[in-house]
Amino acid sequence: MAMNSEHDTPGTGPDEARRSFLKQSSLLTAMALVPGPLVQAAAAELDEKVAAVFEKIPLKLEVNGVKHKVSIEPRTTLLDFLRENLNLTGTKKGCDYGQCGACTVHVDGQRVNSCLSFAVMHEGKKITTIEGLAQGDKLHPMQEAFVKHDGFQCGYCTPGQIMSAVACIREGKADSEGEIREYMSGNICRCGAYSNIVAAIQEVKGGGQKV
Amino acid sequence: MNQFQYVRPTKQQAAIDAVAKDATATFIAGGTNLVDLMKRGVMTPQKLVDINRLPLTRIDADPGKLRIGALALNSTVADDKQVRERQPLLALALNAGASAQLRNMATVGGNMLQRTRCSYFYDTTMPCNKREPGTGCGALEGINRMHAIFGFSDKCIAVHPSDMSVALVALDATVQVSGPKGNRSIPFAELHRLPGDMPQKDTTLEPGELITAVDVPDGPFTKHVHYQKVRERASYAFALLSVAAALDLDSNNNIKAARLAMGGVAHKPWRLTAAEQALVGKPATEESFRQAAAIAMQGAKAFQHNAYKLKLGPNTIIQALKTAASVA
Ligand SMILES: Cc1cc2nc3c(=O)[nH]c(=O)nc-3n(C[C@H](O)[C@H](O)[C@H](O)COP(=O)(O)OP(=O)(O)OC[C@H]3O[C@@H](n4cnc5c(N)ncnc54)[C@H](O)[C@@H]3O)c2cc1C
Numbered sequence A: 001m002a003m004n005s006e007h008d009t010p011g012t013g014p015d016e017a018r019r020s021f022l023k024q025s026s027l028l029t030a031m032a033l034v035p036g037p038l039v040q041a042a043a044a045e046l047d048e049k050v051a052a053v054f055e056k057i058p059l060k061l062e063v064n065g066v067k068h069k070v071s072i073e074p075r076t077t078l079l080d081f082l083r084e085n086l087n088l089t090g091t092k093k094g095c096d097y098g099q100c101g102a103c104t105v106h107v108d109g110q111r112v113n114s115c116l117s118f119a120v121m122h123e124g125k126k127i128t129t130i131e132g133l134a135q136g137d138k139l140h141p142m143q144e145a146f147v148k149h150d151g152f153q154c155g156y157c158t159p160g161q162i163m164s165a166v167a168c169i170r171e172g173k174a175d176s177e178g179e180i181r182e183y184m185s186g187n188i189c190r191c192g193a194y195s196n197i198v199a200a201i202q203e204v205k206g207g208g209q210k211v
Numbered sequence B: 001m002n003q004f005q006y007v008r009p010t011k012q013q014a015a016i017d018a019v020a021k022d023a024t025a026t027f028i029a030g031g032t033n034l035v036d037l038m039k040r041g042v043m044t045p046q047k048l049v050d051i052n053r054l055p056l057t058r059i060d061a062d063p064g065k066l067r068i069g070a071l072a073l074n075s076t077v078a079d080d081k082q083v084r085e086r087q088p089l090l091a092l093a094l095n096a097g098a099s100a101q102l103r104n105m106a107t108v109g110g111n112m113l114q115r116t117r118c119s120y121f122y123d124t125t126m127p128c129n130k131r132e133p134g135t136g137c138g139a140l141e142g143i144n145r146m147h148a149i150f151g152f153s154d155k156c157i158a159v160h161p162s163d164m165s166v167a168l169v170a171l172d173a174t175v176q177v178s179g180p181k182g183n184r185s186i187p188f189a190e191l192h193r194l195p196g197d198m199p200q201k202d203t204t205l206e207p208g209e210l211i212t213a214v215d216v217p218d219g220p221f222t223k224h225v226h227y228q229k230v231r232e233r234a235s236y237a238f239a240l241l242s243v244a245a246a247l248d249l250d251s252n253n254n255i256k257a258a259r260l261a262m263g264g265v266a267h268k269p270w271r272l273t274a275a276e277q278a279l280v281g282k283p284a285t286e287e288s289f290r291q292a293a294a295i296a297m298q299g300a301k302a303f304q305h306n307a308y309k310l311k312l313g314p315n316t317i318i319q320a321l322k323t324a325a326s327v328a
């Protein structure tokens, strides 16, 4: 397990950390020979698709049906990538530590907390955010149900709630109020709109439409 | 967050080499624990080896055992038909952990290797021998509500937070590992270690060793099982204390075999072998469960804020056994 308290010491900025890393790095030679952001796997004698030393690395993925080809720092979370790089600010940052669900998006159809993974880990994946749910001007049935049932007050948790609610029905975990509450527990609502959220989900589930 | 190098090997040996040869490198699977700890500066790897391209997601229903790949998702395992039929206790424990979203990211390997939630470990301004050996244990004389009552040392009183691991230790699982020196199997009870003088070391894994799978042997525990988790809200919270219970009953409701383990009480999932033995041959009654619970709690010792666990422990054991016995 790597631990390096150096980073917390005043005066040890990223540049110094970077320099000390480069000193140790066996990839230094490889970098000198292969300039540019990418150090190819062959040079490092590893079966690695990407190997970069503190540089941006290439990332291809699809967000709401749009293909993106970018280059980003590996430490960028999927959440920050969506919000900062793509300006898709519908996905919210609540806690940034997996504790609230405000950042819930779908990756290849599965709901996940976008704050707890790095964007580069989603190479080749299809992401859906709250912006990708409606069909043009036509709201998704879950969005309509949230409006109808007042499934929110301040609205901050709502994009995450809706993404989670859609997945909850698709997963087949919305058969009873108890099951909905259990499988929606990863989405916290500080305004306490829970009963209205459950009502919205039950209506969509009961309506039997494809979500 | 510190910067790091990111690699994504497609071959197992390359992943192992990448970590074995670089003391600052670490594997990343779902990322739900590691990314959290990196954001807080608790862990600062200089190189992340993303293992998600390795073919380790399968759940194989072999005769006599289930082999669950290290990269199988917690949600996939919990919903798997074979797991639910052959190891219902494991499915219950998995579903008691985290949230639906997190279980969609969390892997079986990552789950067992998740690190303690001790608040002194998480707070880099506090002393913690696990995070920074030699700085002392903040919890020993500090706020220790969540902490251990078994197996602690004067260097560390943290507990292991995984729910899944409590079921796996009860079910006599075996961890399959591949490392620089080849492959080996580790009985689940020997994967995690007690803190002793080296609380920085959570497990008996060697540097670069990759968990490839966990084997869960078939047993008679397909019906009378229960995972009882006590937490501060109804869902989406770590256990204050938990109990995995499994019983094999004969037609007269006498106990042929029993398995018991506790979570939230020690630096590792805590198997209660003596209590299990005391149950064998007894009728499945509250009186038998009470006696077993008393045996289970022998040697427990509380700190300033966690004395409640000395009562909660036996009560939860009794409750878990009662519920397991009454599964129709
Ligand atoms: C808000 C919140 C609530 C939670 N609640 C619970 C709960 O109630 N109960 C519970 O049990 N858990 C809970 N968790 C923890 C969660 O279960 C773990 O974070 C998750 O299981 C870790 O799996 P991962 O694949 O994401 O691991 P990662 O974060 O990717 O890795 C964790 C560690 O394991 C190592 N690793 C991963 N895979 C391997 C492998 N195959 N071989 C060798 N090393 C490996 C990594 O190097 C890292 O050190 C919660 C987490 C959060 C954020």
Ligand code: FES
Residues within 6 Å of the ligand: A092, A093, A094, A095, A096, A097, A098, A099, A100, A101, A102, A103, A104, A113, A114, A115, A116
């Ligand atoms: S912002 Fe991701 S869970 Fe709170």
Ligand code: FES
Residues within 6 Å of the ligand: A151, A152, A153, A154, A155, A156, A157, A158, A188, A189, A190, A191, A192, A193
């Ligand atoms: S509507 Fe305000 S937090 Fe949920």
